[in-house]
Amino acid sequence: MEDLSDDQLVSAFKALGHPTRLAILGWLKDGNSFPPQDRPADEVGVCLKHIQARANVSQSTASQFMATLQRADLVICTRIGQFSHYRRNERTIAKLGEAIGGDI
Template sequence: MAVFNALGHPTRLAILGWLKDPESFPPQDQPASEVGVCLKHIQARAEVSQSTASQFMATLQRAGLVTCTRIGQWSHYQRDEAAIAALGRHVSLAV
C-alpha cells in the first residue's frame, strides 16, 4: 500500500507530524491554516534540498495524506485529515 511506503521514511513521517500544527512554521503571506505550508518552509525544517522536499511531498500526496494548493509559483501543503482518520480506523481494525 502506497500509504505505508510514504510513512516508511522518517523524514516524511516527521513532515506529516509537523503539518499537524501549520502555525509552527514561519509566517506566510497566506495563513497556513487556510492554504497549507509553503514547500520552502517544509524544506528548511527538514534540512533537505528543494528537490528532495518536493519528492517527499509528492510521495505523501500520491498516498493521499496531504493536499497541495498552488499560489503563484509556490506549492502549499496541508494534511488530509479525513484520509488520515480513515487510515487510523483501517489500521485499528487490522490489529
C-alpha cells in the same frame, strides 16, 4: 466514511516508511509551527520552502517527499503563484487511523 483499499493502505504505509516524510506529516499537524506566511497555514497549507528548511533537505528532495505523500493522498497541495503549499488530508489520515484501529 468509505474504507481505504488495500492498495491505498500500502501506498500510505510506504509513504510513511521514511522518517522524514513521517516527521513532515507530524509537523503539518500544526501548520502554525512554521514561519508566518502571507496566508494562514490552516487555510492554504505550508509553503514547500518552509518544509524544506525544517527538514534540512534540498528543494528537489523536499518536492519528492511531498509528491510521495500527495500520491498516497496524505497531503493536499495548493498552488499560489509559483509556490506549492501543503496541508494534511485529514480525511485520509482518519481513514488510515480507523484501518489500524486507532488515531494517527
